[in-house]
Amino acid sequence: MIATILSIFSLFSSAMAAARERSFIMIKPDGVQRGLVGEIIKRFEQKGFKLVGLKFVWPTEDLLKKHYADLSDKPFFPALVKYMASGPVVPMVWEGLNVVKTGRVMLGATNPADSAPGTIRGDLCIQMGRNICHGSDSVESAKKEINLWFTEKEVVGWAPANDCWVYED
């Protein structure tokens, strides 16, 4: 009996944890320059994900080198850092069920030429080095990226009025 209650509780709490998953999504300098901030935010908002962090910053090369540390041995790394430091960006934290995986699907492939129509990169850009938006590739890297770009206080938990119209009970 107690075991059943515990397993129901654990199923419930893992579903709750999944619903609170967070991804780091960032509109890159070309997305800002091209006036696509509203369009990209609109897609995540209309999907049903919840915005819990957002700012407008001109990032330093130092921060970008940390953000893209895993790619530091790639030949395109210097050009990538220069591109990303060329103007202001919009770092965001979005929350919801499977938001990391779904966010990547919404973004499309790294190379816009391979991105399906209907995706952000598939609809709005052409080349890999100007692909307008970043999205975390795993829950683990989302946590790292959120901690790199946001302080704890800058990520704001809140309860939207219409949760029951987005998620089943």
Ligand code: IDP
């Ligand atoms: P992702 O942004 O889809 O996660 P990553 O492999 O993490 O792709 O690469 C980070 C960023 O580096 C890409 O979004 C793109 O702007 C740039 N990039 C990746 N591969 C290349 C390349 O082969 N040439 C030029 N830029 C690249």
Ligand code: MG
């Ligand atoms: Mg990546």
